[in-house]
Amino acid sequence: MSDVALLREPWPNLERQRYAASFGIWTFLATELLFFGGLFLSYAVYRSLHPEAFRVASHETAIAYGTTNTLILLTSSLIMTIAERAAVEGLRRLTITCLLVTAALGTAFLVVKGFEYAEDISKGLLPGPDFPLRPASTQLFWGLYWIMTGVHAIHLTVGIGVVLVLTALISRATIPLQTPASEVISLYWHLVDVIWVTLYALLYLPGRK
Amino acid sequence: MSPQARRILAMWRGPVFVWAILVLLTVATFAAADSSLGIVTKTAIHFAVVAMQVVLIGVFFMNLRTSRPLLRLAAVAGLYWLAIMFVLTFNDYASRPSSSPCGQPAFSDANVGQCESPVR
Numbered sequence: 585m586s587d588v589a590l591l592r593e594p595w596p597n598l599e600r601q602r603y604a605a606s607f608g609i610w611t612f613l614a615t616e617l618l619f620f621g622g623l624f625l626s627y628a629v630y631r632s633l634h635p636e637a638f639r640v641a642s643h644e645t646a647i648a649y650g651t652t653n654t655l656i657l658l659t660s661s662l663i664m665t666i667a668e669r670a671a672v673e674g675l676r677r678l679t680i681t682c683l684l685v686t687a688a689l690g691t692a693f694l695v696v697k698g699f700e701y702a703e704d705i706s707k708g709l710l711p712g713p714d715f716p717l718r719p720a721s722t723q724l725f726w727g728l729y730w731i732m733t734g735v736h737a738i739h740l741t742v743g744i745g746v747v748l749v750l751t752a753l754i755s756r757a758t759i760p761l762q763t764p765a766s767e768v769i770s771l772y773w774h775l776v777d778v779i780w781v782t783l784y785a786l787l788y789l790p791g792r793k
Numbered sequence: 794m795s796p797q798a799r800r801i802l803a804m805w806r807g808p809v810f811v812w813a814i815l816v817l818l819t820v821a822t823f824a825a826a827d828s829s830l831g832i833v834t835k836t837a838i839h840f841a842v843v844a845m846q847v848v849l850i851g852v853f854f855m856n857l858r859t860s861r862p863l864l865r866l867a868a869v870a871g872l873y874w875l876a877i878m879f880v881l882t883f884n885d886y887a888s889r890p891s892s893s894p895c896g897q898p899a900f901s902d903a904n905v906g907q908c909e910s911p912v913r
Contacts, residue, residue, distance in 0.1 A: 603861070610864050614871030621875040625882055632886065639832075647823075654819050662812040665854045669804050678801065767856075774855045781846045785822065785839040792826040 590760050605764035613775045620779050623732050627786055634721040641725035642791030649700035650788035653693050660689035661777040668770040671761050683751040690744040697737055729787055739776050811853045818842045
């Protein structure tokens with residue numbers, strides 16, 4: 585497909601359009617980082633005030649699920665990178681296949697997370713009057729656990745949605761294969777991965793042995 | 794091997810190498826968590842691994858290696874503001890006088906049931 589088909593108002597040329605799209609998504613990602621940064625900061629402050637409670641609380645997280653999900657998401661980032669590069673190279677079938685695999689891996693992450701949430705709920709790890717862990721400040725950790733993993737799961741769900749929409753639009757040839765949207769969505773997906781590897785270290789690892 | 798197959802193979806090689814390092818780092822940080830190392834050493838390893846993973850994903854998967862300077866600046870801007878937020882907040886918490894007779898920071902676990910809640 586020609587560059588003319590890709591070009592949109594108000595950009596004078598395709599290079600400028602790609603540059604603007606990249607700058608726009610990087611700016612958005614910076615705001616996302618600050619959004620999660622507030623939660624990371626809350627975690628850091630409370631952990632510095634209640635180190636032992638955070639160790640006790642973290643010991644109760646299901647590390648097998650957490651590690652599995654880390655590997656799933658890292659693999660999805662690899663496949664998304666290939667999808668983006670295949671799109672640039674004009675390899676239509678490989679691009680569509682990789683986008684679908686990426687969405688499938690994202691869905692697998694959510695399924696594993698669902699099993700993990702079910703286990704956490706069955707252990708009564710929802711902050712409230714009957715919370716099973718002591719000291720009481722372990723609830724701070726679990727409050728942050730639910731908020732941080734929940735918000736991350738919402739971001740991932742949005743990511744799966746936009747990947748599927750992009751796949752549909754490309755496969756129906758509604759938008760050209762080399763659309764700047766591929767890079768934009770890819771960058772968003774990688775940010776979701778970056779947030780998760782950070783959450784893995786904060787939530788699952790401190791309370792081991 | 795056809796030129797296209799060679800092109801596809803070359804496309805996979807770099808990202809797979811980076812992915813393998815990311816997985817190895819995950820295994821390493823998991824192993825460190827399960828080891829008998831001290832808590833400070835373990836925490837340092839976890840944060841170092843996260844930093845390396847974030848850099849690898851940013852530089853290779855998010856294309857910062859080949860990006861223009863303005864995009865790199867936009868990427869670093871978020872981290873810069875995050876650093877300001879952390880430094881200012883911890884300046885506050887670290888410089889608050891310990892107002893409990895236990896000598897512990899306000900609201901720490903050591904104060905529960907032993908110390909008066911300080912007025913903040």
